[in-house]
Amino acid sequence: MSDFVPLPPEAIDSHMHLYPAHIPSQPGGPPCPADFPDLTAYRQQVQGQLGCRRVVVVQANAHQKDNTPVLEALADLGDSARGVIAAGADLSDAEMERLTALGVRGCRIMNLGGAYRMPALTPVSERIAAFGWSCIVQFDGREIEDYVAALEKIPGPYVIDHIGKFLEPVPAGDARVDTLLRLIDRGNCYVKIAGCYEISRAGAPDYEDVGAVARRVMAHAPDRILWGSNWPHVMCPPDGRPDDRALLDVVRHWQPDEAAQRLMFVENPARLYGFA
Numbered sequence: 001m002s003d004f005v006p007l008p009p010e011a012i013d014s015h016m017h018l019y020p021a022h023i024p025s026q027p028g029g030p031p032c033p034a035d036f037p038d039l040t041a042y043r044q045q046v047q048g049q050l051g052c053r054r055v056v057v058v059q060a061n062a063h064q065k066d067n068t069p070v071l072e073a074l075a076d077l078g079d080s081a082r083g084v085i086a087a088g089a090d091l092s093d094a095e096m097e098r099l100t101a102l103g104v105r106g107c108r109i110m111n112l113g114g115a116y117r118m119p120a121l122t123p124v125s126e127r128i129a130a131f132g133w134s135c136i137v138q139f140d141g142r143e144i145e146d147y148v149a150a151l152e153k154i155p156g157p158y159v160i161d162h163i164g165k166f167l168e169p170v171p172a173g174d175a176r177v178d179t180l181l182r183l184i185d186r187g188n189c190y191v192k193i194a195g196c197y198e199i200s201r202a203g204a205p206d207y208e209d210v211g212a213v214a215r216r217v218m219a220h221a222p223d224r225i226l227w228g229s230n231w232p233h234v235m236c237p238p239d240g241r242p243d244d245r246a247l248l249d250v251v252r253h254w255q256p257d258e259a260a261q262r263l264m265f266v267e268n269p270a271r272l273y274g275f276a
Helices: 039-050 068-080 093-102 118-131 141-152 175-185 208-220 244-254 258-273
Strands: 012-016 054-058 081-085 104-110 134-138 158-160 189-193 225-227
Touching: 012 039, 012 225, 012 258, 039 068, 039 244, 054 068, 054 104, 054 258, 068 081, 068 093, 068 104, 081 093, 093 104, 093 118, 104 118, 104 258, 118 134, 118 141, 141 175, 175 189, 175 208, 189 208, 189 258, 208 244, 225 258
Parallel strands: 012 054, 054 081, 081 104, 104 134, 134 158, 158 189, 189 225
Antiparallel strands: none
């Protein structure tokens, strides 16, 4: 990809995972990938190619409630990183303050195999609000109507992951996409553009079925859009993982406006996660 244009260094990858070889998977989660993609690999494969230097490290399902990979990465990366962990509403004030100082800024509610699922959303979101943290929330977007009441109770900002994660792609005009836009319009909901290959049936290079929804959401609220690499693409086999540069160019194709790109890659995640 000789014509690839890197991101500016201040751009933020808002969603990636780490699998250090010395940290095993935990009961209840999937196994760690056999090649154990770690921070060294991320620096080479993503930061080295895409150009961004800031990142949000997200707890992987494989590690369930063991947040060690996230905390170790924050210690290594310093102020260029923020963390999203798996934690419940029982965190003490002292622990919240300790984790905030380390760079943690959110909790993951992952209804598809995660340690904390949708029933935990209300108590967790209420617990973390006073500390300026946010939830990232992932569920099958086809079920979004089941969760609207809980999402509307969230007192602070939150992120709906993976373009709504419609596990069977839906048309851009689907009523459930309308619901997603109404949640955005309430003023505290962001949508993350990531992982299109996980749900697309049209496939590469354009992922057009997912792209139709993404374009509608991105055009509707450019100030509420984040981007994440979703590296290391663990739902794909190691020899079948997508090219991160190609995925980034797909997102740019969906949103060609440079000012909106600047919001998505830099300003929106910087505001949400407290980057200077």
